[in-house]
Amino acid sequence: MKDFFRSNGPIILVIALLLATLTAVGSYALQGVPSPLGNVLGVVTTPVRDGISALAGWVEGVYNYSFRYDELQAENDRLKAEIAELEAAAREGEADSKENERLRELLELRPKNRSFDLESATVTARSSTNWSSTLTLSKGSDQGVAAGDCVVDSAWNLVGIIDTVGTNWSTMLTVVDANLEMGAFLSRTESIAILEGDFALMAEGKLKLTYLPENTELITGDLVLTSSMGGNYPSDLVVGSIESIHTDASGISRYAVIAPAADLDSLVQVFIIKDFDIVE
Amino acid sequence: MTRQDFLLKWLFYALALLPVWWLDQYVLNRFLVLGVSPRLLPVAAVTVAVLEGAVGGAGFGLGVGVLCDAVYYGAWGGMTLGLCLIGWAAGAAAQYVLRRNFGGCLLCSAAGLALLALCQVVAGLFTGLADLYALLRVAVPELLWSLCALCLLYPWFAWVRRRIVKVLRL
Numbered sequence: 001m002k003d004f005f006r007s008n009g010p011i012i013l014v015i016a017l018l019l020a021t022l023t024a025v026g027s028y029a030l031q032g033v034p035s036p037l038g039n040v041l042g043v044v045t046t047p048v049r050d051g052i053s054a055l056a057g058w059v060e061g062v063y064n065y066s067f068r069y070d071e072l073q074a075e076n077d078r079l080k081a082e083i084a085e086l087e088a089a090a091r092e093g094e095a096d097s098k099e100n101e102r103l104r105e106l107l108e109l110r111p112k113n114r115s116f117d118l119e120s121a122t123v124t125a126r127s128s129t130n131w132s133s134t135l136t137l138s139k140g141s142d143q144g145v146a147a148g149d150c151v152v153d154s155a156w157n158l159v160g161i162i163d164t165v166g167t168n169w170s171t172m173l174t175v176v177d178a179n180l181e182m183g184a185f186l187s188r189t190e191s192i193a194i195l196e197g198d199f200a201l202m203a204e205g206k207l208k209l210t211y212l213p214e215n216t217e218l219i220t221g222d223l224v225l226t227s228s229m230g231g232n233y234p235s236d237l238v239v240g241s242i243e244s245i246h247t248d249a250s251g252i253s254r255y256a257v258i259a260p261a262a263d264l265d266s267l268v269q270v271f272i273i274k275d276f277d278i279v280e
Numbered sequence: 281m282t283r284q285d286f287l288l289k290w291l292f293y294a295l296a297l298l299p300v301w302w303l304d305q306y307v308l309n310r311f312l313v314l315g316v317s318p319r320l321l322p323v324a325a326v327t328v329a330v331l332e333g334a335v336g337g338a339g340f341g342l343g344v345g346v347l348c349d350a351v352y353y354g355a356w357g358g359m360t361l362g363l364c365l366i367g368w369a370a371g372a373a374a375q376y377v378l379r380r381n382f383g384g385c386l387l388c389s390a391a392g393l394a395l396l397a398l399c400q401v402v403a404g405l406f407t408g409l410a411d412l413y414a415l416l417r418v419a420v421p422e423l424l425w426s427l428c429a430l431c432l433l434y435p436w437f438a439w440v441r442r443r444i445v446k447v448l449r450l
Binding site for chain 2: 008019026027028034035126130131163164198200
C-alpha cells in the first residue's frame with residue numbers, strides 16, 4: 001500500500017475527484033447538450049456506428065430472407081389487403097374533408113392545417129445502459145435538430161423525444177423510457193390523460209397512462225394519441241393502444257398499460273419533427 | 281521502465297480497450313440476455329487493475345471512468361471517481377491479498393460490479409425511479425451477465441499484457 005502513496009496514486013485520485021466534480025457540474029449546467037468529450041467521441045465514432053448499423057441491417061435482411069420468407073410473404077399479403085381497405089376509407093374521407101372545408105368557409109373558420117418540417121434520420125445505436133431506453137440518431141445540431149423535438153416512424157407513430165444533441169448525432173429517449181412524461185389524448189372517449197414512462201414496464205417495452213378520466217369506460221385497444229396540451233409537441237401522433245387497465249397499490253386511482261405502436265426493437269429509419277404548425 | 285515504455289504500455293492497453301468499448305456500446309446491446317446487456321467497461325477496468333496493481337489500476341480506472349461518463353447516457357461523473365477507486369482497490373487486493381489470476385479477477389470484478397449495482401439501486405430508490413424489486417430485476421442479471429463477459433475479457437487483457445512484456449522486454 002505504501003507503494004501507492006509513494007508513487008502517483010494520490011495525484012490520480014485527486015484528478016479523478018476533480019474530473020468527476022467537473023463532469024457533474026457540466027451535466028447539470030448543460031441540459032440537452034453533451035459534454036465536449038462526449039460530443040467529440042460521438043462525432044469520431046459516427047462512421048463506426050453507421051458501419052455497424054448497416055452491417056446489422058444486412059445480417060437481419062439475410063436472416064429474414066433465409067428463415068422468415070414465408071412469414072414475410074404472409075405479412076405482405078395481409079398488408080396489401082389492409083392497403084385496399086384503407087384506400088377505400090380514404091376515398092370516403094376525401095368527400096368528408098371537402099364537405100368540412102365548405103362548412104369551415106361558411107363559418108369563416110381558419111382552414112385546418114398540419115404542416116411539419118421533418119428531418120429523416122437513421123438509428124445508429126441502441127441504449128448503452130440497461131437503466132434507460134435510448135436510441136442514437138444520425139442527425140444533430142448541424143441539421144437543425146434540437147432537444148425536445150418529437151421523433152416518429154414512417155407510419156407517424158411516436159418513437160420518442162430528442163434529449164441530447166451533438167454536432168452530427170443526437171440521443172433520443174424512447175416512449176418507454178422511465179423519464180418520459182407527456183400529455184395524451186384518448187381518441188375514442190375524447191378525454192385527456194398523462195403518459196409516463198415506468199422503469200418496471202420499460203423492460204417489457206411498455207409505458208403507463210395515468211390520471212385516467214373518471215367515469216369514462218376505457219377498453220383494451222383504445223388508441224392513445226399525443227395531445228396538444230402545452231403546445232410543445234404536435235397533437236394526434238399515435239403513441240400506442242391500451243393493453244390493460246389496473247388499479248394502483250393505494251386502490252384509489254387507475255392506470256393503463258400502453259403498448260407502443262412503433263416497433264422500437266427493429267427501427268431503422270425515423271423522422272425528426274423539427275418544427276410544426278397545426279391549426280385544428 | 282523508461283518514460284517511452286510507460287507510454288507505450290498504456291497505449292497498448294488503450295488500444296486493447298477499443299474493441300471492448302465497441303462491443304459494449306454498439307454490438308452487445310442489440311442482443312439482450314434476460315433483458316439486459318453486460319457492462320464490459322467496468323470489468324475491463326478491474327481486469328487491467330488486477331494485472332497491473334494499485335497505481336496502474338487507479339490510472340486505467342480513471343481513464344475508463346472518463347470514457348463511461350462521456351458515452352453512457354445519463355452519466356454525471358460518478359463513474360470517473362467510482363472506477364478510479366474500484367481500480368485502485370482491485371489492484372491493491374490483487375497485489376497484497378489475492379492472486380493475480382482469473383479467480384482473483386473474478387472476485388474483484390464481482391465486488392466492483394456489486395458496488396456499482398448497489399449505487400445504481402440506491403440512486404434509483406432515492407430518486408423514486410422504481411421499487412426495489414424492479415431495480416434488482418435489472419441490477420442482478422446485469423451483474424451476472426457482466427461477470428460472464430470476464431471469460432472473454434481476462435484472456436484478452438492477459439494476452440495483451442504478455443505481448444507488452446515481450447515487446448517492451450519488461
